[in-house]
């Protein structure tokens with residue numbers, strides 16, 4: 577798609593980068609078929625191709641309106657369209673650039689602005705989230721319907737191993753997950769320990785930066801990213817093999833650090849190195865077990881019952897790891913139920929469920945219906961946002977799949 581940058585944007589790196597992405601789009605429209613917002617709303621401007629057109633217009637100097645911003649806001653950044661696109665259009669990067677350009681021209685005001693500020697001042701900080709979660713758990717029985725169901729029950733965190741192996745990796749502690757689902761990283765530590773790998777956190781690391789980045793506070797996001805790089809760098813230099821991320825939404829962000837800081841002279845190389853080391857937990861567990869006979873786990877895995885697995889968009893479309901978790905769980909002997917429309921977003925999408933509640937609710941209902949169709953005994957996923965969203969919609973306990981693997985490897989079924 578040929579784009580002529582408007583003179584006033586000729587030196588704007590966002591417009592230049594957007595033009596590079598726009599070049600690849602041949603306007604075929606294949607991506608419409610898998611776009612959740614297009615399928616729900618039926619408006620081409622709520623489809624990938626429609627949003628691409630809107631961004632092209634802004635780059636070419638057309639004045640965006642509040643409606644332009646709304647169509648971009650409604651995008652889940654699920655990147656399902658990237659998986660479908662035959663031309664390799666990097667839509668995820670494009671929509672971030674487009675949002676930033678539009679927001680300059682159509683700034684937010686009122687409730688929207690203050691709600692964003694409120695969320696940004698709490699969610700990325702584990703020390704602020706934890707007391708709120710604890711309070712929520714106390715009043716959970718008094719909370720109405722979906723709100724009560726969305727508050728995660730307090731988890732029992734399994735004991736951590738004390739052995740240090742020669743093979744060692746870092747783990748992202750993150751912000752929301754340690755408060756809401758502390759068992760996830762504990763299980764990751766235990767499973768990797770059983771496979772001969774030590775997993776260690778870095779005290780000064782924290783939020784991956786995704787909350788700020790996707791709410792268009794990209795400079796603030798870069799500060800979170802630099803802080804994590806600084807916290808991890810001594811271990812990287814000491815030869816740590818990988819940086820493990822158990823929340824796929826954070827993993828896709830860490831894998832993008834090199835891209836985000838490409839123009840930062842002081843951090844570009846380090847960011848690229850960190851991104852190259854970043855791995856979802858399934859990549860490591862899958863690699864280690866790739867050539868092993870796993871028949872010893874089959875009986876305990878079968879005892880878990882039927883498992884419905886939801887692959888987060890950030891795992892299958894963002895990190896391009898479709899079916900990897902499902903294949904691993906099946907090899908371990910878990911009884912996976914078939915789930916219709918597994919490629920589609922559950923409506924969580926970071927803070928999307930807060931800002932676009934109606935669309936998020938519809939997607940949640942569809943997802944929960946499809947997950948429950950096979951009458952599973954348990955639902956598993958790979959991202960804390962999806963976990964809470966599906967739990968809120970189904971009323972069932974939803975776990976990270978690594979907890980199931982932990983149970984099977986340590987026979988706690």
Ligand code: SF4
Pocket residue numbers: 600601602603604605606607608624625628657660661662663664665667
């Ligand atoms: S499928 Fe790809 S090339 Fe075709 S319209 Fe969508 S983004 Fe453009």
Ligand code: SF4
Pocket residue numbers: 610611612613614622623624627650651652653654655656657658667
């Ligand atoms: S990222 Fe998802 S919601 Fe946004 S345009 Fe692509 S498929 Fe549609």
